[in-house]
Amino acid sequence: MSGKIYPVDPAFAAKARVTGEQYESLYAESVSDPENFWRRIGGRVDWIAPFSQVKDVSFDADDLHIRWYHDGVLNVSANCLDRHLTHRGDKTAIIFEGDDPNDSRHITYRELHADVCRAANLLRNLGVVKGDRVAIYLPMIPEAAVAMLACARIGAVHSVVFGGFSPDSLAGRIADSQVKLVITADEGLRGGKKVPLKANVDEALTRPGTTSVETVLVVKRTGAPVAMQTPRDRWWGALVAGQSAECAPEPVGAEDPLFILYTSGSTGKPKGVLHTSGGYLVYASYTHELVFDLRDDDVYWCTADVGWVTGHSYVVYGPLANGATTLMFEGVPNWPDTSRFWQVVDKHKVTLFYTAPTAIRALMREGEEPVRKASRASLRLLGSVGEPINPEAWEWYHRVVGDGRCPIVDTWWQTETGGILITPLAGAIDAKPGSATKPFFGIKPAIVDTNGQVQEGACEGNLILTDSWPGQMRTVYGDHQRFVETYFKTYPGAYFTGDGARRDADGYYWITGRVDDVINVSGHRIGTAEVESALVAHPKVAEAAVVGCPHDIKGQGIYAYVTLKAGEAPSDALRKELIAWVRKEIGPIASPDFLQWAPSLPKTRSGKIMRRILRKIAENAPDQLGDTSTLADPSVVANLVDERLIR
Numbered sequence: 001m002s003g004k005i006y007p008v009d010p011a012f013a014a015k016a017r018v019t020g021e022q023y024e025s026l027y028a029e030s031v032s033d034p035e036n037f038w039r040r041i042g043g044r045v046d047w048i049a050p051f052s053q054v055k056d057v058s059f060d061a062d063d064l065h066i067r068w069y070h071d072g073v074l075n076v077s078a079n080c081l082d083r084h085l086t087h088r089g090d091k092t093a094i095i096f097e098g099d100d101p102n103d104s105r106h107i108t109y110r111e112l113h114a115d116v117c118r119a120a121n122l123l124r125n126l127g128v129v130k131g132d133r134v135a136i137y138l139p140m141i142p143e144a145a146v147a148m149l150a151c152a153r154i155g156a157v158h159s160v161v162f163g164g165f166s167p168d169s170l171a172g173r174i175a176d177s178q179v180k181l182v183i184t185a186d187e188g189l190r191g192g193k194k195v196p197l198k199a200n201v202d203e204a205l206t207r208p209g210t211t212s213v214e215t216v217l218v219v220k221r222t223g224a225p226v227a228m229q230t231p232r233d234r235w236w237g238a239l240v241a242g243q244s245a246e247c248a249p250e251p252v253g254a255e256d257p258l259f260i261l262y263t264s265g266s267t268g269k270p271k272g273v274l275h276t277s278g279g280y281l282v283y284a285s286y287t288h289e290l291v292f293d294l295r296d297d298d299v300y301w302c303t304a305d306v307g308w309v310t311g312h313s314y315v316v317y318g319p320l321a322n323g324a325t326t327l328m329f330e331g332v333p334n335w336p337d338t339s340r341f342w343q344v345v346d347k348h349k350v351t352l353f354y355t356a357p358t359a360i361r362a363l364m365r366e367g368e369e370p371v372r373k374a375s376r377a378s379l380r381l382l383g384s385v386g387e388p389i390n391p392e393a394w395e396w397y398h399r400v401v402g403d404g405r406c407p408i409v410d411t412w413w414q415t416e417t418g419g420i421l422i423t424p425l426a427g428a429i430d431a432k433p434g435s436a437t438k439p440f441f442g443i444k445p446a447i448v449d450t451n452g453q454v455q456e457g458a459c460e461g462n463l464i465l466t467d468s469w470p471g472q473m474r475t476v477y478g479d480h481q482r483f484v485e486t487y488f489k490t491y492p493g494a495y496f497t498g499d500g501a502r503r504d505a506d507g508y509y510w511i512t513g514r515v516d517d518v519i520n521v522s523g524h525r526i527g528t529a530e531v532e533s534a535l536v537a538h539p540k541v542a543e544a545a546v547v548g549c550p551h552d553i554k555g556q557g558i559y560a561y562v563t564l565k566a567g568e569a570p571s572d573a574l575r576k577e578l579i580a581w582v583r584k585e586i587g588p589i590a591s592p593d594f595l596q597w598a599p600s601l602p603k604t605r606s607g608k609i610m611r612r613i614l615r616k617i618a619e620n621a622p623d624q625l626g627d628t629s630t631l632a633d634p635s636v637v638a639n640l641v642d643e644r645l646i647r
């Protein structure tokens with residue numbers, strides 16, 4: 001089970017930022033003397049006032065605190081822009097590739113600096129001050145990065161909401177952090193289809209709890225007519241044009257918040273993951289430089305949307321802090337055709353390419369021809385993120401996309417971790433398809449058994465992290481107790497990732513997937529509880545239970561069991577209606593792939609739904625249901641097995 005090995009390419013290693021020997025010695029130093037290690041690495045950021053403290057951390061649930069560089073003062077946007085102006089002012093910071101293949105442009109660091117200053121001045125003039133929350137609900141256009149950096153420039157806290165989320169999901173996020181200003185666009189454009197972003201904002205702002213919003217700034221993207229409410233709604237373009245292109249960066253404490261990003265958990269509403277400024281920037285930029293073996297002339301493309309953490313750390317903050325050229329792609333992999341990714345690679349001479357297994361699997365299904373049509377000669381390193389990559393997809397990515405000559409970095413991390421934690425370094429660590437390999441500097445993973453005992457050597461269990469790193473989340477916005485409960489109570493003294501993992505005899509980590517009630521759909525986290533509460537909000541639904549099921553392209557699909565209220569009859573029309581309902585309540589990514597009618601659900605005598613059983617039925621493994629004797633009514637299982645939708 002140790003898998004096939006792809007050794008480090010000696011030619012790559014000869015020029016690599018980190019070699020095998022350097023990895024071993026730096027890793028050893030980073031975990032034995034984190035204080036000195038991170039003191040040195042902290043110097044990669046420009047500080048307005050230098051830090052003297054490095055690490056101040058306790059994972060003890062009764063005294064939980066995580067602080068890095070906490071007496072340092074900096075400005076994140078100045079680190080991403082101003083400090084590059086002398087040497088890289090005319091270098092391209094952002095390459096924008098629009099949904100339409102004829103729509104692209106380059107933005108230099110100097111231009112981006114001016115755009116961000118204008119936007120920051122605008123926000124200030126609209127009354128946004130340090131600490132205020134700003135929601136960003138935009139497509140993948142340069143204005144999204146500009147808006148994020150403008151917030152950072154004035155010390156405002158951004159909360160980017162993925163453009164695929166519904167008005168209700170947006171409203172929930174706005175209400176939770178009492179957002180003062182929303183930045184959106186008239187419409188988004190993806191794969192030739194329009195997304196009514198402004199109309200969604202209008203609808204969201206009719207929901208309870210959203211009256212904190214004073215201003216809605218609207219970027220013109222498609223030019224479609226949209227309703228503008230005065231004085232609330234204002235056009236971004238006209239207003240930024242009138243602002244000064246200079247804006248003094250606000251001095252921000254290392255531990256002042258930079259952003260909130262909502263992510264699904266196993267229970268309740270999405271959590272507002274809070275990241276702060278200093279440690280986050282050190283960690284995002286450092287991992288970006290080393291994991292992607294970054295050079296000054298690289299053209300780096302991460303396909304993630306800024307609505308996800310990968311878009312924060314590895315489209316915007318990491319690359320820009322490193323003075324890199326980062327490509328922002330508005331479109332989708334299969335429009336106008338399934339060769340699009342590789343056409344974009346050739347068009348902009350992309351050297352470093354970072355995408356998700358779900359995209360690789362979808363493209364793999366189309367065969368090699370759409371890939372082979374493009375040269376891809378510029379590529380030198382490939383990355384994967386978001387979910388476990390199955391070895392078949394890894395091999396195809398390597399052999400076809402990378403022509404067998406580009407190393408692959410399979411990077412494991414989470415919204416909560418701020419940056420990559422387990423990954424190969426291409427010049428240092430031999431790859432094994434399907435394994436995220438070894439911990440990055442400063443990261444101390446451990447595997448625990450069901451009793452919480454840390455295991456040694458080759459083993460399998462739950463993945464924990466026994467020490468902090470600068471990019472770690474600091475709290476759940478507005479609910480510190482939930483932070484403590486979710487991550488630090490299960491295994492006292494350690495951060496619990498929610499993932500299962502195996503470690504092989506070579507010390508390689510193989511992430512096996514979520515061990516909690518979170519489903520990883522196309523690399524996006526969906527809480528089963530969220531989908532269940534959307535379903536039961538429908539007037540005809542009495543009860544619902546949602547589990548993950550295998551899915552060829554998405555990795556995991558959403559499998560829902562629905563019990564209707566007395567007097568309601570199942571029908572195909574109702575099934576479609578319920579699926580559409582979830583789409584509308586949460587967003588298209590949460591639509592159930594399968595919806596099975598359940599006359600009743602398997603429950604324990606105390607009334608708890610036995611998801612273990614439902615998962616096995618959804619996996620088409622009715623012979624592995626295990627012990628059903630503790631069920632209040634074991635007979636309900638037979639019906640569910642008979643009627644299962646995957647066989």
Ligand code: 6R9
Nearest residue numbers: 385386387388410411412413414415511514
């Ligand atoms: C960055 C990101 C986090 C969850 C995580 C895990 C899964 C991410 C992975 C991976 C195996 C990888 N995950 N990368 N599993 N191998 N290389 O995706 O953040 O959206 O918060 O998801 O994704 O299950 O716990 P996020």
